[in-house]
Amino acid sequence: MAKKPNYSYEKRQKELAKAKKKAEKLRQKQERKDSRPDDDSSTQDEPETAPAISPDADA
Template identity: 65%
Template sequence: MAAPNYGYEKRQKELAKKKKKEEKLREKANRKLSPSSDGLTPGDPETNVASLENDPPTVPTLPTKDS
């Protein structure tokens, strides 16, 4: 009976792991390039950085003796 080739099995596992990692990175890059409809879109006020830059910062008011 032939002895198991553990080196070959290990190499196959490493290749599968590398392929899976590359696929995940590719999918992540695709999500960055084309935002999905269920997430925030670039036109939303929450994601509009320009509107945040133009709005004055809100400063909490401290209670005074008059009020």
């Protein structure tokens, strides 16, 4: 008689592999974020100033 496959084990292994891959992607994303130069982030914090136009200016 042939051995019955253990689907629970296969499913668990697949879930573990998926969780490991997700954790690795998250770690790499965090590394990229941390390695970004500080120069770029400081320019994003300062909004560009534009002349204020009031809605009543046309009237």
